[in-house]
Amino acid sequence: MVEYSDEEHTIQHFTHFHPLKPVVDSTLQKHEVVCAICEKLCSSSSSTYGCTECKFFLHKSCMTSIPRQLINHLIHPCTLLFLTTPRSYRCGKCGEDIISRIEFRCQRCSIHLHVKCALLPTVDSEDAKEIQHFSHPHPLALIENHKDFNNEPRCVACVETCLAPTPTFRCSRRSCNHFFLHKSCALKLPYLPAHIVEPPSHPQHPLTITSLPYNDEIRTCGACNRGFDSCLIAYSCQED
Ligand SMILES: [Zn+2]
Ligand SMILES: [Zn+2]
Ligand SMILES: [Zn+2]
Ligand SMILES: [Zn+2]
Ligand SMILES: [Zn+2]
Ligand SMILES: [Zn+2]
Ligand SMILES: [Zn+2]
Known part of the structure; x- marks a missing residue:
């Protein structure tokens, strides 16, 4: 049993339905307890509250x-609210269930995100080794091992070869081993919030950026009618 200290330091906090009590530090050496926000272990060196x-x-x-x-984050165009939920939803970023019952949600689009997924740094945070970017559903890691450049991967945005030591992000999931993105391209890529921007080439509906499935059939660009490589990212209209 995790033990709690005296009742008088109980806090009612917006992250949970019930009051939270300070946990007795010594019990954290015997029990593995994980923080619902950062998903890291609560050790006895940091003070911990619990229900x-x-x-x-x-x-x-x-x-x-x-x-x-x-607000104004590079994850989703709308404001995301912190909410406690009675049931668990699937995370719109990583695709896994949100079991901690706390999330960031866009109520307008019914998008649910793990707190950890929503709080990952974006490309504008200096020196971040792992970021999230709107062009891809998974976190992207800065390449530190130069072997990753051996197959001369191409950047999904500019189609140029990615070479050391140009700072480059990649998706580390096995299924996404083609996804490389120059840091400079990640910063330059125009972010088209789905609800706001209506580019002149396609005035009827706003465009959103998508990552095309690898090895999918070649598609053609609706503006210039030329085909583009299927490992690239593209802007698309969800309504057509
Ligand atoms: Zn509780
Ligand atoms: Zn934490
Ligand atoms: Zn997630
Ligand atoms: Zn939204
Ligand atoms: Zn590039
Ligand atoms: Zn990926
Ligand atoms: Zn359209």
């Missing part, structure tokens, strides 16, 4: 720093 009934735990530092909403 007895739900096995819901938070680092105190995560609890005090979590924003109630995310």
Whole structure:
């Protein structure tokens, strides 16, 4: 059993339905307890709060720093709200279930995100080794092992070869081993929020950026009618 200290330091916090109590540090050496926000272990060196009934735990530092909403981030065009949910939804970023019952949600688009997935750094955070980018559903890692450049991968945005030491991100999932993106391209790529931008080449509907399935049939560009390589990313209209 994880033990809790005295009742008087109980906090009612917006991250949980029930009051949270400080956890007695020494019990964290015997029990592996994971923070619902950062999903890292709560060790006895950091103060931890928890709910007895739900096995819901938070680092105190995560609890005090979590924003109630995310605005102007490079994940999704709308404002995302922090919410507690009675059931678990599938994360719109990584595709896994959100079992901690806390999430960031776009209520307009019914998009649910793990807190951890929503808070991953974006490309504009200096020196981030792992980022999320709207061009791809999975986190992207900065290439540190130069062997990753051996097959002369091409950047999905500019189609140029990715060469060391140009800072380049890649998706580390096995199924996505073709996804490479120059850091400079990640910064330059225009972000077209689906609800706002209506480019002149396609005035009827706004365009959103998509990652085309690898090895899918060659598609042609609706503006110039030329084909493009199927490992590239492209802007597409969801309504056509
Ligand atoms: Zn934490
Ligand atoms: Zn609870
Ligand atoms: Zn996720
Ligand atoms: Zn939205
Ligand atoms: Zn590039
Ligand atoms: Zn991927
Ligand atoms: Zn259209």
